[in-house]
Amino acid sequence: MVSEANTQSGGCPVAGHGKLGGASLTDPAILAHPNAFFHSMRQEDPVHYDEKLGMWLVSRYDDIVTVLRDPIIYSDKHGYAAQYASGFFEEFKKILETEGGGFFPDVIKDDPPAHTRVRRLLDKAFTAHRVATLEPGITRVIVELIEKLADQAAGDKVVDGVNDFAVPLTIAVICEQLGIAQFNAKKIQEWSGAVTAQIGRMQDRDQMVANARLICELQNFIIGEMKSRQESPREDMISDLVHAKLEDGSTLSFAEAVSLVRAMVIAGNDTTATAIGNLLYVLATRPEVAQLLKDSADDERMLNRFVEELLRIEPPVRGLAKMTTTETVLGGQKLPAHAHLLVLYASGNDDETQFNCPRNFDPNRGNIAKHVAFGTGVHRCVGASLARMEIKVAARELIKRIDKLKLAIPVEQIKYLPTVATHSLESLPLTLSRRR
DSSP states (O other), rough: OEOOOOOTTTTEEEEEOOTTTTTTTTTTHHHSSSSHHHHHHHHOEEEEEETTTTTTEOHHHHHHHHHHHOOTTTTTHHHHHHHTTTHHHHHHHHHHHHHHHHOOOOOOGOTTTTHHHHHHHHHHTTOOHHHHHHHHHHHHHHHHHHHHHHHHHHHTEEETTIIIIIIIHHHHHHHHTTTTSSOOOHHHHHHHHHHHHHHHSOOOOOHHHHHHHHHHHHHHHHHHHHHHHHHSOOOOOOHHTTTTTTTTSBBBOOHHHHHHHHHHHHHTTTTHHHHHHHHHHHHHHHHHHHHHHHHHHOHHHHHHHHHHHHHHHSBBOOOOEEEOOOOOOOEEEETTTTEEEOOOHHHHHTTTTTTSSTTTTTTTTTGGGGTTTOOOOOGGGGTHHHHHHHHHHHHEEEEEEEEEEESSSSSOOBBOOOOOSSSOOOOOOOEEOOOO
């Protein structure tokens, strides 16, 4: 069991103390290091209205699970729609209709029963068996990128763990699955950032317009790929979606297919890249965890548990939106109909009533699979098995091949993307060497 150096309370490291006051998740300092804020919320006001954000923050594990398991009272569709391009939605929609082939709502964020027909289709694409067959190919991609990273770092040169490794890794993997042979990784990274910004509630109007035009580029690219598959199907995920037959015998509409391919491009690389960036950050700043990984690298069971604990303690998704469809009570707080919620997965994973000494990195904890890094219920992340496998292979191959992994700048200088949706590093300057 590895402990993070922090204030001790009852023998356990804790996230922090202090009064909630008028603190807001929009504060850049809190966005970067939110755990003390989450701790204060759980203690003082577990369903807390953040006035600057204009949302109710759900911080306790039990309340989070209540929300995620009731898609009728807590609507994913309406919560997501209210989050999208917040404050600028009509202008955003018009730009996409004029320049991006249309405005295509995210069908995967629909509520049951409409959500169910599409979800069953996607579940077939990410079965455990299919994901297992992908591991050898993904391992080759990861090893090549690690070797390239080690070459770049020769002579004590600084490399970027996010932009030189995590992002190109996940983009290469999802593009291979989609059947996108020719792609510009930097452009896909820009497109992913633009989509994340639209649900991050931290952009001004000029940023919204710039991001909307990047999403237009993404949609036009997707539409071109889809039209190619309509004429000449291939053995890839885009062809599967374009020609899919659903359980009721129907096919996806054009809008549904575009939205699903877009979701695969973004979710398939953005959040997994965040998780792998977090992995590198933990290995570079917590040598005890790096040693633990080294000791577990050849033990499949322990390696899997290491990944679960990483996802719990550093989840890539900070929180996602819901909206109440009726007046209700949550965590002792009366909520009106149409209350906009941000369900804080990261706070739930840090809840000391569920996870003993939550700031300890402990892959032997008995309830290790209880975390909500991928959500739970009907909207649980459909690509969770693929993400887990990518993180596992990256962790195993990094620790076998890389040594002396350290931050190249003071930890206080690390910056995070300005979004409430994810906890994503802008960059991660590192020094490292090949393991001998």
